[in-house]
Amino acid sequence: MGSGSSLACDISLNSILPKHLQDRYQNPSLIRRILAESKTIAMVGLSSDGQRPSYFVASYLKYEGYRIIPVNPKAKEILGEKAYPDVRSIPHPIDLVEVFRRPEECDEIVQQAIEKKAKTVWFQLRIVNEHAAQAAEAAGLDVVMDKCVKMEHGRYNGSLHWVGMNTEIITARKARRLF
Amino acid sequence: MNESKRAFGFETRMLHAGHIPDAVTGARAVPIYQTTSYVFDDTDFAAQLFELKQYGNIYTRIMNPTTAVFEERLASLENATGCLATASGQAAQFIALATLLQPEDEIVASAHLYGGTYTQFSHTLRKLCVKAHFVDPTDPKNFERALTPKTRALYGETIGNPRGSILDIEAAAEIAKARRIPLIVDNTFATPWLCRPIDFGATIVVHSATKFIGGHGTSIAGALLESGNFDYSHYPTVSDPSPSYHNLKFYETFGHYGFLMKARAETLRDVGACISPFNSFLLIQGLETLSLRMERHVQNALAVAQFLKSHPKVEWVSYAGLPDSPYHALAKKYTPKGPGAVFAFGVRGGREAGKKFIEALQIFSHLANVGDAKSLVIHPASTTHQQLSDEELQKCGVGPELIRLSIGLETLEDLLWDLDQALLATSR
């Protein structure tokens, strides 16, 4: 099952952002467009340990058809892809820069994402840095904050629903998979 | 930018949450997926599913697409982050506690509990070396007084069994929060239409869905739900590496879904108390009319309580909807639409009169259940609470004259007629 173009029920669970920042950085149509249009994802802070949360997210997204570029100065290769020490060193275009690092490191990562002409920066669940978010927006990038890409993908394509979670999606329209 | 969001109302979510008509058939009703297992896409995908790296269906002991509709719908109605359906209410309580606790842990529980829950805590949990301290919940400070360094959860019922006391959820939640332990609330008698404990600070909600949620007395079932805003990092049972999943750390990996993922993928998997897909379907049917039924349930209950209150053969009526109830103020706060449809009264003449009363009833069904569309009656001292010693009985507030009613949806005048003629029969 998937949600197609349906509405999300606005009860806004599980975010530490205040309402006005949720509206700005967690907009369902923006998130769906990002998930539909992004093909290549640089994952900053992807661990090579198969039991770390970042690895769960990466392996999920890889199976769903995204190309995952690991950014981790300590790794050579993760999930069959060459790892890079930072976003700047990636030799090809990137659609989305996914941040699995602490908030203090976000400003520098955003600078590199801008240089790299990425279309989106996405700060993982509980990673909040408004200053970095504003810098990315000023440079014309889309920004998502305090959300997990895997959870959001699972929420909109219906798979999170299989494990009994509240996807907050309400519709009487037929299911349609967008990504 | 916000055209993609809307705060849908409770009734809309009763009918739509958790179900999207499937892409192929467009079936409007929720299909019954009466299957044990699910074909894997390929070996890689299967491996990822078993490692919980993908969300998906594996085996109906752990998840099922019909059950998932029920789960998401109830989660939406309770404002929870997710839900796990179980074979019964007893199973839901057990799975919640077995996920959270380990031997030598303790809980502090309200003494105003369903008899089966009381026995589960005082006997079965005890055998597993988990100790429950029971306290009088009418003063929430009693929860605080009973805390020990080993206390790992507080437990109570929104509307307590069988005297209908109302739990001061906010006060209990404050005590739990100060100790960084979860408050678990059994919301069976209220249903999310009358009260949503998570909105008042509860962390975990459990249900016997057997009752008003199913609503028609057809299926035994339960559910546990979680708020998504409790920090489990100091609960080794949820946050430590899990040996049965290659040392997966559930809380770190799944965040606010960690507790429920652990409850499903480990506790439910191992305990095995899963719900049948057909029962899930019947519960979904129940949820679709929940607000309509509950509205009439509480309306009839109040009218019956008022009638009994003025009846000469009645000693006392304990319904928090009556203004002279000691729980009336709490009921107005936590269940403003009405404190449910299950309550007790004392028949004049004690045990003998109680028996005669039950034998004389024509429309009320004498059985061990509550929350059917039909009106029900029971004499707890001789049935649900009979395993308890006299001392335990007194602690639960059950005297020999106590009759418990579950008011159904029949014509009100017929219910009053039946009660009246049966009460008059007690002096014959």
Ligand SMILES: Cc1ncc(COP(=O)(O)O)c(C=O)c1O
């Ligand atoms: C308040 C309450 N909680 C839990 C239960 C147990 O539920 P089940 O019978 O579905 O196992 C009951 C059943 O009577 C109940 O009334």
